[in-house]
Amino acid sequence: MERIIMAHGSGGRLSHQLVQEIFQRHLSNDFLNQMNDATCLPGSEKLAITTDSFVVSPIFFRGGDIGKLAVCGTINDLAVAGAQPRYLSLAVILEEGFPIDDLERIVMSIAVTSRQAGVAIVCGDTKVVERGSADKIFINTTGIGSVQERLVGPHCIKPGDYVLISGTLGDHGISILADREGLEFETPVISDCAPLNHLIDSFYMPGVHCMRDPTRGGVGTTLNELARQAQVSILLEEEKLPLNPGVAGACGMLGLDPLYLANEGKVLVIVSPEAAERVLTQMRAHPLGKEAAVIGRVEEADPGLVLLETPLGGKRIVGMLEGEHLPRIC
């Protein structure tokens, strides 16, 4: 199998060949094909920009790979901010000895995902570092989106609003964990990694006050941030949290809480009570939102707190955690 050598990053013939045969071949579009030092983009609308670096291990996992993740992560950040994702940059750092076949697999996955999301890769960069200076492959993507009048954010959140999630919790977190550690659960879990911009387009309407993609730190941490920013409290209902049986089982065994597990294809939506029903119906009509649910509501008392109502009727505080779930039983 052919592998990456230092010369692939030298700027010489091998570099050029790698770009041509791997990146150019799969990602080709008019912008990328300009092959200039900088790419000129059309348009006069308001812009939104975001950037993210991806260092996931393993790089291939059930339901995706680092390439798909790099596209989805950045697109989703734009989409939940209310922007239409348009263009992506792609910077790749490769460790010497990385199999070129694997690189191609990743680039093809980037191509498929960006095409599906309707977003073009418009510029790129490749660097190679010595063996041991990086772990296989790191990817950075920067996304540019256009902004219409979608002014959403924590400042729009009001007591009485509903909290919706577009599907099950924690699939990405558990699937990555299982693949990385070689764990076998009775029900396999597949990452939910997906671009959310079309789903968001399908339900976006006046009354949607805030959207977030609960990636690292999960729904619990994301809602804590929102509760603090908006100075409200959020009350979740444990019974309404959508969970795959595989995730529930794995959490029970490992002592993990699905509220703190990463998601890569879910959107949390905070919406006025009037619009909630329609947003939920629209979400469920989209393939990525079939298991969408209302999971809680925004309240006034105790600003900054996120609470979880258990089936017994008591409430538990869903705090911002130090790191992992540290034992507390004395």
Next chain:
Amino acid sequence: MTTAYFIHLNGIVQGVGFRPYVYRLAHEMGIKGWVNNSSHGVYIHAEGSHVPVFYRRLLQEVPPLAKITHEEYREVAFGNYADFAILQSQEEGQADVLISPDIATCGDCLAELRDAKDLRYRYPFINCTNCGPRYTIIQDVPYDRAQTTMQAFPMCPVCAQEYEEPLNRRFHAQPVACSQCGPAVQLLNAQGDICTGLGIEQIARGEIIAIKGLGGFHLVCDAGNPTAVQRLRQRKERGAKPFALMARNLEVIGRYLKVSLIEEELLKSSAAPIVVLERKKESGNYFPDELAPGLHTLGVMLPYTPLHALLFDGAFDFLVMTSGNLSGRPLIYTNEEAVRELKGIADYFLLHNRDIFHPCDDSVVQVIGDEAVLHRRARGYVPLPQKCPQDFKASILGVGGELKNAFCLGAKDRAFTSQYIGDMEGYENFQRFRQELASFQKVVQIVPEVVAYDAHPDFQTTQFALAGSWPQKIKVQHHHAHLVSVLGEHGITAPALGVVCDGTGWGEDRRIWGFEFLKGNAEGYRRLAHLEYLPLPGGDAGAKHPLRIAYAYGKTLLSEQEWLMTERLWERLAAAEQKILDQQLEKRLQIFETSSGGRLFDAVSALLGICTSVTYEGQAAIELESKAAQWFCKNSEDELSYSKISPKIDDLEPRYLIEWAEDGECLILKVKELYWGIIQDVLDGKEPGFIAYHFHDSLAHGIVRTVLKLQVGEGPLVLTGGVFQNKLLTEKVLVLCKAFGIQVIRAKELPPGDGGLALGQILIGNERCS
């Protein structure tokens, strides 16, 4: 010679019949002058020919509930008074009079309650200066009827007269009342219809009644009716946690349970706590199993309000009296909430209209090593302060721990620990914490400038402290606080060695500490020894499945060959569960390194098949201890308490050995031999009780030998932490310490568990604050 003294006394001198006492003594001795109450205690002007004798007798013959913490006098000018009078209370500046805890109904009141000719015959709220509600009804200081929830009940002329009459037992008894003017009870059925009576027939029929008491609601049923007890357990979703009982009188308790003199004193004390007692052999099947599944003990208290006394007009000797709350939620104390929240549990509601201001659970004590150990400190003890060895530099708050929380406020040389509040992970409990923190500050007149909190980053109390606006915030290691709390109670400031053994505390190395030998005082500590780190799979999820802990410990401690022999011990773990555990251990995935003492008990309990799934905190350890005690009682010829057998010094070899390894300055307790010994005994088919007993014995030896090995010189040995709520282990350690001449001190008026943590926090906080 005639002299005149101005006398100032402080402490618990109000609401306990103090001024009538002064008045009577003055009259008896022909002393003239006056007495009055102020926000700083009692002031007396005494003149006549025997004033010095009067002063001496005054201090010596104080009423039973009074407690003098400050006394001074000076000679003053002669006032030429014609008589001795009780003057109006005067208020000045900030109050610092101690508030009394609630007091169980006194003998005089009980007699009147049963006297058909008495004004208050069968009146459920009879009380006097020697008894009745105090802390639970106080809204603000000074303690005066207008500042209690009795303000809603203007006194009738008869009550008013008794209240004003200095020689009357009800002179200035703030909650005094009668059926004409005072609070009244009301019985409702589940539909809210008013019924007659106190619900006694309903209890006798096997129904469940929610009864409003002194500090909150109880759920009550006939303890002799297994169906009723079972139904209550199911409706309350209570798992296996034992129910507390209330007994008709001391006599029926003595019939079925072993009661020592100390235990009798505790039962009869004005605090009237729940006392954990061992059952007698001959009590046989008298108590239904559902009361305390798997345990040889029962927690019992005596009626402590007139209403409770009246309930025993029914034909039952024991009532279940469990806290009226929902699982994981705070004690319910208002009528509205009781009717709303307990409607699925109670068939009837016995309400009353005297509001409770400070909700307060029943306290729970157990006699361990001939001293009362508080498992839960609340009604009857709060808000009495601990006197501290030094003055606090600033007023300070210790927020306590996460589970079984109680907080503490310190100022001057006094520390006031709050009543038991509950587990902070529950939001309602956390709300109760904040509510009580606000109102407790009023009662004890302390507004903190400094806050001390536990080092665990995820404790709710830690987050609360960090979010607050106190100018100074001080982080305190958990076991250090445990140690210093006991030192503080004993007035010791010098460094001492402490064995602190509990479940979980955040360590400085970011690991989970639990079984620690610390030498230190409020200024600091050194960790001299600890249990070896063992893997806790899944953290708190693992703690709820002790068999997983047992498996992880076994896999870690045993050799491969030994491990192969243990296969049948793990039959109750599903194959998939074992596989995951193996992977977790191999990859150190969601594995927490812990030196916890509590988890070692959990693991052994599971190994012996005693408890493999936990429904209440500490269950695995509690059932393990009980199994050991039962085994010992069965196998000893006499009925002596299992722990009273003193060892012969030359016969000290325990069955299972603890060994040591050195890690730099620190000694590590290695439990491989102990664990393997237990497993071999299990595989040999030895009785679980036999193994459980020898586990306690061996651990006690391990503790004392470690202490001897550390040779830390002078000073007492501190035993504390939740594990020392284990009677068998503690008494074993005490007996060994005595044999080796080691002086031991333990928690006295505070629980050794996390309920006593906050005192240690403020003492350490005081040392570090500026």
